[in-house]
Each structure stands twice: as C-alpha cells, then as structure tokens.
Amino acid sequence: MTADRWRHALVIAMPYAWLLLFFAAPFAIVLKISLADQAIGIPPYTPLMAEGKIQATIANYQFLFSDSLYARAYLNALWYAAWATFGCLLIGYPLAYGIVRAPLPWRSTLLLFVILPFWTSYLIRVYAWIGLLKGNGLINNLLIGAGLIHEPLALINDAFAIYVGLIYTYLPYMVLPLYAALEKLDPALLEAASDLGCRPSTAFRRVTLPLSMPGVIAGCLLVFIPMCGEFVIPDLLGGPNQLMIGKVLWDEFFTNRDWPVASAVAVAMLVLLVLPMAAVRRQLTGESV
Amino acid sequence: MPGPGSRPASEGPIPHLVLANVAKRFPQAASPAVDGVSLELARGEFFALLGPSGCGKTTLLRMLAGFEMPDAGSIRIDGQDMGAVPPYARPVNMMFQSYALFPHMSVADNVGFGLRQAKRPKDEIAARVAAMLDLVKLGALARRKPGQLSGGEKQRVALARALINEPKLLLLDEPLTALDRKLREETRFELVRIQRRVGITFLMVTHDQEEAMSMASRIAVMEKGRIAQIGAPAEVYERPANRFVAGFLGAINLFEARVVAATNDLLTLDSVEIGARLTVTHDRVLPLGTEVALALRPEKLSLARMPDSRWNNSLAGTVRGVAYRGEASDVEIELTCGKIVRATMANIGGARDTLDIGQPIFAGWSGEAGVVLEQ
Ligand SMILES: Nc1ncnc2c1ncn2[C@@H]1O[C@H](COP(=O)(O)OP(=O)(O)OP(=O)(O)O)[C@@H](O)[C@H]1O
Ligand SMILES: [Mg+2]
Numbered sequence A: 001m002t003a004d005r006w007r008h009a010l011v012i013a014m015p016y017a018w019l020l021l022f023f024a025a026p027f028a029i030v031l032k033i034s035l036a037d038q039a040i041g042i043p044p045y046t047p048l049m050a051e052g053k054i055q056a057t058i059a060n061y062q063f064l065f066s067d068s069l070y071a072r073a074y075l076n077a078l079w080y081a082a083w084a085t086f087g088c089l090l091i092g093y094p095l096a097y098g099i100v101r102a103p104l105p106w107r108s109t110l111l112l113f114v115i116l117p118f119w120t121s122y123l124i125r126v127y128a129w130i131g132l133l134k135g136n137g138l139i140n141n142l143l144i145g146a147g148l149i150h151e152p153l154a155l156i157n158d159a160f161a162i163y164v165g166l167i168y169t170y171l172p173y174m175v176l177p178l179y180a181a182l183e184k185l186d187p188a189l190l191e192a193a194s195d196l197g198c199r200p201s202t203a204f205r206r207v208t209l210p211l212s213m214p215g216v217i218a219g220c221l222l223v224f225i226p227m228c229g230e231f232v233i234p235d236l237l238g239g240p241n242q243l244m245i246g247k248v249l250w251d252e253f254f255t256n257r258d259w260p261v262a263s264a265v266a267v268a269m270l271v272l273l274v275l276p277m278a279a280v281r282r283q284l285t286g287e288s289v
Numbered sequence B: 001m002p003g004p005g006s007r008p009a010s011e012g013p014i015p016h017l018v019l020a021n022v023a024k025r026f027p028q029a030a031s032p033a034v035d036g037v038s039l040e041l042a043r044g045e046f047f048a049l050l051g052p053s054g055c056g057k058t059t060l061l062r063m064l065a066g067f068e069m070p071d072a073g074s075i076r077i078d079g080q081d082m083g084a085v086p087p088y089a090r091p092v093n094m095m096f097q098s099y100a101l102f103p104h105m106s107v108a109d110n111v112g113f114g115l116r117q118a119k120r121p122k123d124e125i126a127a128r129v130a131a132m133l134d135l136v137k138l139g140a141l142a143r144r145k146p147g148q149l150s151g152g153e154k155q156r157v158a159l160a161r162a163l164i165n166e167p168k169l170l171l172l173d174e175p176l177t178a179l180d181r182k183l184r185e186e187t188r189f190e191l192v193r194i195q196r197r198v199g200i201t202f203l204m205v206t207h208d209q210e211e212a213m214s215m216a217s218r219i220a221v222m223e224k225g226r227i228a229q230i231g232a233p234a235e236v237y238e239r240p241a242n243r244f245v246a247g248f249l250g251a252i253n254l255f256e257a258r259v260v261a262a263t264n265d266l267l268t269l270d271s272v273e274i275g276a277r278l279t280v281t282h283d284r285v286l287p288l289g290t291e292v293a294l295a296l297r298p299e300k301l302s303l304a305r306m307p308d309s310r311w312n313n314s315l316a317g318t319v320r321g322v323a324y325r326g327e328a329s330d331v332e333i334e335l336t337c338g339k340i341v342r343a344t345m346a347n348i349g350g351a352r353d354t355l356d357i358g359q360p361i362f363a364g365w366s367g368e369a370g371v372v373l374e375q
Helices: A002-034 A059-066 A068-101 A104-119 A122-133 A138-145 A159-184 A187-195 A200-211 A213-228 A232-237 A245-255 A259-287 B057-065 B107-117 B122-135 B151-163 B181-198 B209-215 B233-238 B243-248
Strands: B017-024 B034-041 B046-050 B072-077 B092-095 B169-173 B201-206 B218-223 B226-231 B253-262 B266-271 B276-281 B291-296 B302-304 B313-324 B328-335 B340-346 B360-365 B371-373
Touching (some): A068 A104, A068 A159, A068 A213, A068 A245, A068 A259, A104 A159, A159 A232, A245 A259, B046 B209, B107 B122, B122 B151, B181 B209, B243 B291, B266 B291, B276 B313, B302 B340
Parallel strands (some): B046 B201, B046 B218
Antiparallel strands (some): B253 B266, B253 B291
8 A cells, every 4th residue: 555655656756856857957057057157267157156155147148138149049040940840740741641541551661761760860861961952962963964953053051951951850750749649530530521511621621630739739849849949950051141049059158168148048048939838838738629 | 032021111203212232342351241232211211220240231321321332233312323422412411330529529519510511501500500409408518528428418419410411311320339228228219209300211220129129110130241131120020031030139939840731821840859740820832841940939938837728839848947037037948859948928927927947837829929931
C-alpha cells in the first residue's frame, strides 16, 4: 500500500524533476547572467553577489529596446517562422493524409521515409542545401543545362533559402502529429457524411479538417517555436543580410562574447515568443474537442 | 427460391426497392460475401435481414448505401438504377452500427447535418431539427456533444440524423446491438412506432431472430451470402424452408426420416433415428423413400404421464432436465432411443405441475404441429 503510494509519487515527480533540472535550473542561470554586466575574464560577466550586496542591473534589457536591430530580428524571426510554418502545413497535411490513406502494409514504410532524414545530422543536411542552391550548385547547373535560364538564379543568401531550409528541416515535426490525428479519424464518419449528402470535398471540409485540428495545432506549435529561435539555417543559407533573433543571439554570445546581453536576448525571446504560444495553445486545445 | 413470401405485401405499379441477383466478392476472399441476392420491398415496409455473423448482411446494406459496388446484379429504387449513383446522391440514409456521430458537433448539429448539406433555409432546419428531436425524445439534449451521451441516447441521435432527411429507404445496421437488454426491448417498440409514424421504408439488419420477428413485417433469412427464405415472421418461424432457417429462428427438434406413405395432405414417415413412425400434414405429395427431416418447435410438444388420444404421434422418454424461465420452462427429454428433445411448457399451473428429473414421460404432438423439411 505505502510502497504503491511511493511509486505513484515517484512517477508523478519524475517529469517535474526533469523540468526542474533541465529547464528551470538552466533558465535561472541564464536569467542571472542577463542581470549582470559584461566583464573581461572567465566567466565573462560580473558576479551577482558582490561585497554582500546583490548587483543586479536591467541595463541589458534596456539596451535591447534602445537598438532597433533586436526588434527587427524578433519580428523577422516571427515572420519567417510564421510563413515557414504555413508552408510546412501546406506540404505536411497532404503528405500525412496520403500516408493515412495508403494501404495498410505501406503505411509504416512511408512513415519511415518521413523520419529517415533524422538519421543524418541536421547540420549536414543544411550544408547539403548550400550545394544544391548556390550559384554553381546542382539546381542552377541543371536549369542552365536544360536551357531554361542563362544566368544562375540567386537562390542562396536570401529569404528564399531560409524558407527552403526551415520547411525542409521541420517538415517531419509537422507530419507526425498530423498523421497521428488523421489516423484516429474513424472512416465511418466520412461514410456518414457522404451518406448525408456531402461530396468528398465537403466531407473533408466539414469532418476531416475540424477533427484533425488538434494535430494541426500541435504540428504548428512544434514547428513554429523552434523555428523562431533557429540560427543555423539563417546563418548558413540566409547570408549576412537576413536577421533572425536566434542568429543575433549566437553572434552576441560567440562573436561579441557579451554573455549578459545574449542572456537578455534569450530571456526576452522566451517571454515574448513562448509564453504567448503556450497561452494560445491552452486556449485552442481547451476549445477544440 | 420464390415462395409466396417473396411478393411484397402491398402491390404498387413500380416496386419500391428491387435487388436483382446482387453479388459481391471482396478481393482475396475465398467465397463471395453476397452471392446473388434478389429482393423486393414495398413502400413503407419494415423489413429485416436476419442471419448469422459474417453472412453478408452489412455488405448488402453497404451496397444499398453506395459504399460498396456490386460485382453483378442491379439495385433499383422506385425504378431508378442506383449503379452509377454515388452515396451522397442516393435517396437512402444509413444508421451505422457504431452510430458514427460527428464528435465535434452538438446533437442538434448532427441531426441537422443532412438538411444543411441540402441547403435548406435556416429556420426550416431549426424547426425540423426540433421536431425530430421531439420525436426521438431528445429535445433536452440538443446542445450536448455526442461524447456526453449514453449509448441509448446516441442511438436515437443516429436515428434522428438519418430520418430527418426523409429518405426513400432507411438502412439500419444492427441498430439495437449496442444497447443493454432492457433498453433493447423497449427500443424495439419505439423504433416500430417511429417507423409507422414517418412511413419511411426501413431495412434493418440483425442477427437476433427475436428482434427481427418482433419488429419486422417481413424477414429475409440469409445464409452465406444467399437468401434462404423470405416471408412474414410467423411464416418463416412456423414453416421454415430448410434446416438452416429452422435452426436459426429458435430452438427446434429435428427427426431424420424417410417417406413411407403419402396421400394428398398426409405423409407417413419412418424414422430410423428414433425407431418410430410419424405422421405429418404436408401440402406436397413426396415420392416414397424421400429423405426428409421432421422439424418440431419445442412449444408444439405436449408432455403427459400417459399418451393423449388427441396426439397423432407420441414418444416415450424420461425427463433429463428442467430450466425454469418464469413464464415457461424448458424441458429436456431423453427418448428411449437416446435422442434428446426439447419441449417448452407454459407455467400455467404454477408450482403444481413440476416435473422431476428421471421421471418417465410421454411427448406427443398432432399431425399439424410438425414441418417437413425437404432439404
Ligand atoms: N472490406 C472487406 N474486405 C474483405 N472482406 C470483407 C470486407 N468486409 C466484409 N468482408 C467479409 O465478407 C463477409 C461478410 O461480411 P459482413 O460484414 O457483410 O457480415 P455480417 O453479416 O454483417 O456479419 P456481422 O453480423 O458479424 O456484422 C465476411 O466473411 C467478411 O469477412
Ligand atoms: Mg455486420
């Protein structure tokens, strides 16, 4: 009896312990650094406690607001992530739908194809896109070879390349929750809709789509949030002119070695992006189903 | 096998629903799921398709709804061939075995779904949904979601959702199977009442012979994708066409026998199995020596300590077991030859005429009580 209670408590405590250890504690450290000043040394910031007093400053946050670069980087990141999420949805929904509709023996194979890219490092796959998109890359060479264009297209170091990279990288995270939601859908519901006078397109709009909404929301959040903080893709594919907040953070941290400002960017990003998304998610999942 | 029962009860100029030699075999299936079914239904009829699990009832229904295409044969509704008509354009609605209610819509939206699809005016939809919910006694639950309903309530929503479109034909796939016994019995009457009220032709599928007999005006008994017999419930029960139908529609005693004498309406049978001669009325003269079976429902057997003079047939045996069922008791009798027969005794006399296990008894019946099964 008591052993059972303990086991029960342990099971409940596990996710909390995980969150505490790997989310709350690192976040507290980042928060602490964001309230410090840059300093020369290791670590490169002033201690929180000095001479028996708390030495906290919000100067780093004020700095974020004073330089419009940060605001533009935030908005850019949101913009890119929003459109790329939309792109993932446009490609991912038909993909997931097709897999669910495929004959049963094929389904697991098709699903395997979706997650197959995970076998190769994400960094290498983004690098591979450089080879495809660059001026004398595969795509341009093919198009020139086919006589369709005469000058290479500027595919890389551009917003286009960022979208390609984001959509390509995050597509599996969109497909999997959509697949799960669509697979749960009882085929009898579509027959019932058809029986009650719906053409297939109407049945899709009135039954399949609303019932797959939880999958759509989950997929969009799963894709949108990490896209907002993405730095590898804008760095490698976007070139120097495409600002995204994740890249700015990276530069502050490693190029400028300004840990306090980088930490302030990270905290602000969390507050400005993640908290509203969590609220939206709560709202949406509370309403649907 | 067109017997007298295969004609619809009321004759119209064009039969309402006609199935002609409808057949369907699923890919990779060893035998066809539906194997040449022909059927005619009259308008406003309550018809039941009865058969054991896997005999092709649902497949037949799904072909009528348009979800499956027959390999052969034709389906006509009011003279119109349904071959090329997709499910959404058929004047047919189906009540699904699993109900298939839309979980994201309220009860009222589920019921009004077909009317919205048909682009009826908003106020007409509201009025008809309200009237339909009243008919199935769900007015109070209009705003609930299907997830918040009991099984019986879901069943009524499914019925209302199909009926509101006023189809020419309503298909019901085991409409009561998901309900508990008491609710099932109440709902039988309810469903028949609603059918009379709306006047729509009902084609119900069931594997419960009691359900089929108590609700339908005519029954088709199916076996392995074919129709074994069509007729009114009493007809099919009292005069089964073959052993399968006889056995499927309730308990029955079968005696294997050979015809030894035949007059116009009376056969004399010799049963080696029980070592007795039996007489039975039959409307056909059969050649001597024909192998037949005499079928006898348990309630047609009378039991007594001494043979009764009104009996044409009597067999001696001992009581082997008695199962008290309240309104009647089932009695198992072991005949002297060792065969077990079953009799049902109405419990009229209360506790007085109880039978003791092992007590000698005579079972007898008149010539009209038995049925000769030729196949
Ligand atoms: N989609 C299908 N693919 C292959 N075989 C099928 C399919 N649907 C049904 N069958 C087969 O066809 C036969 C008839 O099935 P059907 O569902 O019509 O039976 P049923 O009479 O409705 O049985 P039950 O009373 O159990 O519902 C069965 O042998 C079944 O296995
Ligand atoms: Mg069935």
